[in-house]
Amino acid sequence: xxxxxxxxxxxxxxxxxxxxxxxxxxxxxxxxxxxxxxxxxxxxxxxxxxxxxxxxxxxxxxxxxxxxxxxxxxxxxxxxxxxxxxxxxxxxxxxxxxxxxxxxxxxxxxxxxxxxxxxxxxxxxxxxxxxxxxxxxxxxxxxxxxxxxxxxxxxxxxxxxxxxxxxxxxxxxxxxxxxxxxxxxxxxxxxxxxxxxxxxxxxxxxxxxxxxxxxxxxxxxxxxxxxxxxxxxxxxxxxxxxxxxxxxxxxxxxxxxxxxxxxxxxxxxxxxxxxxxxxxxxxxxxxxxxxxxxxxxxxxxxxxxxxxxxxxxxxxxxxxxxxxxxxxxxxxxxxxxxxxxxxxxxxxxxxxxxxxxxxxxxxxxxxxxxxxxxxxxxxxxxxxxxxxxxxxxxxxxxxxxxxxxxxxxxxxxxxxxxxxxxxxxxxx
Ligand code: TYD
Numbered sequence: 001x002x003x004x005x006x007x008x009x010x011x012x013x014x015x016x017x018x019x020x021x022x023x024x025x026x027x028x029x030x031x032x033x034x035x036x037x038x039x040x041x042x043x044x045x046x047x048x049x050x051x052x053x054x055x056x057x058x059x060x061x062x063x064x065x066x067x068x069x070x071x072x073x074x075x076x077x078x079x080x081x082x083x084x085x086x087x088x089x090x091x092x093x094x095x096x097x098x099x100x101x102x103x104x105x106x107x108x109x110x111x112x113x114x115x116x117x118x119x120x121x122x123x124x125x126x127x128x129x130x131x132x133x134x135x136x137x138x139x140x141x142x143x144x145x146x147x148x149x150x151x152x153x154x155x156x157x158x159x160x161x162x163x164x165x166x167x168x169x170x171x172x173x174x175x176x177x178x179x180x181x182x183x184x185x186x187x188x189x190x191x192x193x194x195x196x197x198x199x200x201x202x203x204x205x206x207x208x209x210x211x212x213x214x215x216x217x218x219x220x221x222x223x224x225x226x227x228x229x230x231x232x233x234x235x236x237x238x239x240x241x242x243x244x245x246x247x248x249x250x251x252x253x254x255x256x257x258x259x260x261x262x263x264x265x266x267x268x269x270x271x272x273x274x275x276x277x278x279x280x281x282x283x284x285x286x287x288x289x290x291x292x293x294x295x296x297x298x299x300x301x302x303x304x305x306x307x308x309x310x311x312x313x314x315x316x317x318x319x320x321x322x323x324x325x326x327x328x329x330x331x332x333x334x335x336x337x338x339x340x341x342x343x344x345x346x347x348x349x350x351x352x353x354x355x356x357x358x359x360x361x362x363x364x365x366x367x368x369x370x371x372x373x374x375x376x377x378x379x380x381x382x383x384x385x386x387x388x389x390x391x392x393x394x395x396x397x398x399x400x401x402x403x404x405x406x407x408x409x410x411x412x413x414x415x416x417x418x419x420x421x422x423x424x425x426x427x428x
Pocket of ligand 1: 228229230233234255256257271287312313314315317318319321322
C-alpha cells in the first residue's frame, strides 16, 4: 500500500534540472543587449519568477528593456534552450513505479501547460502521468493551489505535493494535502524549510523511499561501441553519455584496451609503435587479458550498481581485428575471451557503420596512426567485413547506425534507437 495514492509534482527543480538551459538563454539575451553578465548566484534567481520580472529585478533593466531581453531569451529558448534540461536521477523510475503501484500522478507547474507537456514528452516522462496542470492561453503566473485543484481527481485518497519552492508547500497546504520539500532543487532551502513542509528530502533516493517504500534500485546496462578505425566512435561515445545523463541515467564511459590501471598498462604495450615483432597470438591474448581485468574490476561492478556502462570497443573488436583481419581462428578468440562471453556480454552494441575507405581517409587526416592503424587499408577492409558478419550473426545485439552522416545526426539516431531499446527492457 502506498503512503500517498495521489502525487503531484512540480516540474522545474523537482523532476528536471532546467538550470543549464535557463543560464544559457539568459546569458544569450544579456549579450545581445550588450549588458553585463551577472554572477551565477544572480542567474540562479532567474529560475522561478517570470522572465521580464527577473531581468528588471536582478539586472536593473527598465520595463521596456526587460521585455526586449525576454524576446532575445525566447529566441534561443524556443529552438534549443528547453531541451538543455536534465531529468534528475531515478525520477523516471519513480514515476513508473508509482504508476505501476496504482497511484494517480500529476504535474502542477508554473510553466505554460503546452511547454511543460513538450518537455515531459521529449524526455519520455509523459506516459507515466495522469495529468499536467499549468497556465493555458493567456493565463499568467497561476498559484499552485489553483493548478492542483484543476486536475485533482475524485476519490483521490491521501494526497501530496512534491516541490522545491515555498509556493509548492503553500499550495499543498491550501488544498489540505501533505507536502514534500525537495532540497536538491533551486528553492532557497531555509525558506522552504521555514514554510513547514510535511517532509523534506535531500536526494531523489530519499524521495523514492518516501513515496514508494522498498522500491528497488534501477538496473544497469552495458553498451559497447564498435566500428573500423576512424568511424567516429569517441565523438559518439561523448555525445551519447551527455544525452543519457540528460535523460536521468548515471553513465560510466570506458574503453578497451584499458578502462582500469592494469588494462591501461597493457594498452601501452599493445598500441606502442615499437611492437618488438608482436605476433598475432600475443596480441590477442593481451587484449583478452586486459578485457578480463576490465570486466571484473569495472564493468560488472558498475552495471550491478545500476550504472549505464558505455564501452568504446569490446570483444567484437578482437573477433574483427585479431580474428578476421589478423587471421586467427574465431573459435580460439572466443575461447580466450570466455570471461566476456559468459559473464560480461553487452546488452547492445552500437555499430557505427562506415566503409573502410571512408574511415581510413578520415583517420589519416586526423593524426598519426598507431601500430594497428599502420597496417593499412586492406587490413581495415577485412575488419569491416568482420563487423558486417558479426552484425548478421547477432542481429538482436547489434544496433547499426549510419556513421557517414553529420555527428549530431548520428548521435540523434543512436540515442533514439538505444533509448527505445532500454525503455523496452525496463531500464529506466
Ligand atoms: P584506440 O586508439 O582506442 O582506437 P579507436 O579510437 O579506433 O578505438 O586504439 C585501439 C586499437 O586497438 C584500435 O585500432 C582497435 C584495436 N583493437 C584490437 O585490435 N582488438 C581489440 O580487442 C580491441 C579492444 C582493440
